[in-house]
Amino acid sequence: MTAQVIDGKAFSAKIREKVASDVTALQDKHGIKPGLAVVIVGEDAASTIYVNSKIKQTSEAGMESFHFALPDTISEADLVAKVHELNADDRVNGILVQLPLPKHIHESAVIEAIAPEKDVDGFHVINSGLLATGGKGMVPCTPLGCLLMLKDTLGDLSGMKAVVIGRSNIVGKPMAQLLLQENCTVTLAHSRTRDLAGEVKQADIVVAAVGVSELVKGDWIKKGATVIDVGMNRIPAPERGEGKVRLTGDVAYDEAAQNAAYITPVPGGVGPMTIACLLRNTVTAACRQAGLDDNDL
């Protein structure tokens, strides 16, 4: 039996449809048009692709999109000043500064400059603190997308054993918090974990977010487990032509699909969900800033 594929592309399209209808309702009932500002520093190829996709989908959802492409020579102080300007701009409900930033800029200084209520990435310490303590903050987009797929696929996650591989602030740590909130028993594994295979073998839910191509082998996956692959590794693919790359996940997909009940593909799994959740977070931010509940739209 091979696993059922969790179609992130189709699921994210449904989320974007709901976002678009919420945007229409916000405009019709309250005269509000949510706005998202995306800031990119420098010309990293992968970041440019992501940012262009974010900008396009923001407009397609009927929201206002503001785009700032700044040179990689910009100082930390000038970038922080730009963020302060966006904090004060009422047309802007959400602010996203694409990471990574050039080495001379402290990412934490820029993230902490964003007004927490406009931090649609959910990276500000106030938002990570609210997530850790069960409060109502902004939740990071990629782990939120993973959780929505898990709940859509499995329903109630209570009591399940979940292993999250990778302890980044962007994915691993918030993912572990979200699964804990859903009453999973959570193991947060990382590069120093002694017996990673042994940990994964016990898991009903595996979320791999380490950035190592096909690290998780098929025989690590328990029969009937659900596998969410956050990996986006660009591997040289000379068979496709000179300089060409292939996108792989952190899980050896073909092998893992022999044991898993459900699995996300790469591409077409987690990737499209991240942007859909960014749009969702922007609507949530706009509602909260206007004193509205986004569940009432």
Ligand code: GUN
């Ligand atoms: N770089 C890679 N992923 C992300 C993300 O989700 N948000 C931002 N701001 N930068 C990223």
